[in-house]
Amino acid sequence: MTSVVTAGGISVTIRGAVVDEGETVLDRLVSDGVPGALVSRNSHLWGPDAAPAAARRLGWLGPSEIARSLPARVSGPAGFARDAGLDRVVLLASGGPAVAAEAIGAAAGAELTVVDSTDPHEVTGALAGDPHRTIVVVVADDPGAGADGGAGVDALRRVFERAFGDAGLTGADLARRFVVVAAAGSAEERAAQEAGHHVVESEPDVDGRFGALDARALTAPALAGADVEALLDQAAALAATLRQPYDNPALTLGAALGSSALAGRDKLVIADHGSGLTGFGAWAEQLVAGALGKGGRGLLPVVVEDVEAPGFELTADMRRVILGRRPDEPGPGREAGISVAGPLGAQFLLWEYATAIAARVLGVDPFGEPDVRESAASTAALLRSEEGAAPTVVRRPPALVEGAVEVHAREDALKGAATLAGALEAVLESVPDGGYLAVLAYLDRWADAEAAGLRALLAARAAKVRRRPVPVTFGWGPAHLHTTGQYHKGGPRNGSFLQVTGVVTADLPVPGRPYSLGELQLAQAFGDLRVLRSLGRPAVRLHLRDRPEGLAQLADALS
Structure with missing residues (x-):
């Protein structure tokens, strides 16, 4: 049995037993009014304990004025890119913003160096570029979040600042080499303003894990030349379908993910097969793992090299996902349970919505990071x-x-x-x-x-x-x-x-x-x-x- 749901530029294809399993869950979601409630940003969808945090974390469901304004801020008359010769963009970030920005840069063919590591050899390589052509985007961690308390990004900023100073950059010339993306009123924003850095305000109601289309993920790719407006337009086309109870690819994917975990297929093996979206699997991995893995439950994403790679074999505890070609087309992996195709901007929103739906099905808080x-x-x-x-x-x-x-x-x-x-x-x-x-x-x-x-x-x-x-x-x-x-x-x-x-x-x-x-x-x-x-x-x-x-x-x- 095969089910294909296509809308908003996205196609989700499901084959085999997951069709019936997913439809059972989907019918329950529809009868509970979940699609409309999610688009309306109902923070109680994941239970009363999760509601306070969810109320501050659902901004990704709607258009971001901050994100829409980035192209003008970057390349307009008063934009950061006005400084002649600053054509090498380095991003210092961690988590979702770093992975999303790298996928965006790769899809656009943009020259973007992402540093999300404290390995001194890797950082030395990033420092090797011409400092007189380099502008650095620093993305502050969410307040109170972060796996190292923000020490990693802070250390990287200090190292780059020292390197610029060693290259002879001082004063205002040094200050304008940094663009800091931070929450309004945060200590990071105040410090950046005092230092004379460019400042981009991040969306107050989006966390990094779900923020592939917010300022934290988009600022560096926009500086590097990626078409941010096209990404946002792709997402907007899919957003128009998210309230629908049926013919809603994001709801279909979310029900399939949730039903897979409930049925004991809690390993989500992801293989790219012609999607053209380099690095997207890594972004989906951080979203699914971080949003669903808690309280002893979850869905483990396993990103493999391709459909021929070791680990893509079908077993009783695995649900396979192909990014790109539909699984009923000729070729390897045609019996895979789920296949997803569509442009990058829409894919970001698709997986964010689907993961939030799967969290509802599993009964976990998608925005909490208790561990x-x-x-x-x-x-x-x-x-x-x-x-x-x-x-x-x-x-x-x-x-x-x-x-x-x-x-x-x-x-x-x-x-x-x-x-x-x-x-x-x-x-x-x-x-x-x-x-x-x-x-x-x-x-x-x-x-x-x-x-x-x-x-x-x-x-x-x-x-x-x-x-x-x-x-x-x-x-x-x-x-x-x-x-x-x-x-x-x-x-x-x-x-x-x-x-x-x-x-x-x-x-x-x-x-x-x-x-x-x-x-x-x-x-x-x-x-x-x-x-x-x-x-x-x-x-x-x-x-x-x-x-x-x-x-x-x-x-x-x-x-």
Whole structure:
């Protein structure tokens, strides 16, 4: 059985058992008046406990005057782009705004450098561009939110400010190199105004996770030349359909996601197949994981490389989604449960609405982040030290060393393994039935890009070791703290974790702070690892004494 719902430039195709499952849930949503209530911004849709926060977080459902005004502010007579020669745009951000901006920039072919990492090697690469051509957009974290209390973005801003000063930029010339996106009346806005930076007010009723089309995500791409108005027009076309009880693709997708989780298919395997939307899967991952993973429930997004990749096999606990081609068209993956096609702006709104619907079905608060602050507190504790002193991280001897790779684990975690290959097999065997393995790499995502290949290698090896597919996700650290970190700590307690850290050969001091970027990154990694272990999650850390050599060793051990 196949169901195709097309409207507002979006097509959602559903095949197989999920059609009946989704329609049952959809009928209940319609009878409860949910489509109209959501568009009317009814904050009680997720229960009384969630209502206060929801009342301040539903602005993404309507047009944003701030977002609409960005093109004029950026390129108009008084716009930021009036400064001749400032044609290199760098974004310092975390979480949803960073991932959304990168997807927008990629779709537009815009030259945009996104820095959401404290890895000193990666930051050094971003600093390598001509400072006299560079303008930096700084997106302040939501007040009270953030997986590191805002330390990451603040540290990056300080490092870039020092680099500009070292290049001879001072006074007003230095100040105009920064555009700060912050909430009106916030400490970040006041500090930016006092410093003489450009300031863009962020929407007061949208959080970063749902804010793909607000000022935090759009300012940097707009500066880099992306057509922001076209994105907003695409979303507006879909918005006209969101109140409809039927022929509503976003409601259909939301019912399918929610019914999948209720039916035990709580792993959402996402593969791109010709969508042309580079990076969109990563944005959908942060939205679905963070909005739904809490209270021991959730829907785990597993982004795979393509429909032929290890991990896309159909199993009893997986629901497969294709971004791009409809699944009833010829080609691999045609039996996948869900397929979504449409332009980027509409896709953003589609998934935001659908995820909010799925949260209603699952009975969770889509806007709460009850578990993210645990890692923030743990990181802050590691950074807390004597005044003027660097943070202290207690380092223990590795349980195993092979070549350039150290294996750090509790005594019973490796099950007596004496080799790197054996240790990796022990990690795979630690994944509980119905669970998943998350690879968290605190490395340079450009220079150490080979690390991303560990996801497919581990998925392929898991199928042999466990004689069945095991979901394997991959995230760059510390960025994952702001994206999937909520699910890893608050979702179903069935995850195992493989953290990868690497030697720092050229660190960067953080001006005005008693720590360097390398020390901050290590505190973020150790803080998160400590929280995962305190929750009883199996967690092993691999430390690369030499990054390229260590990654090559891991690939060999898994081949």
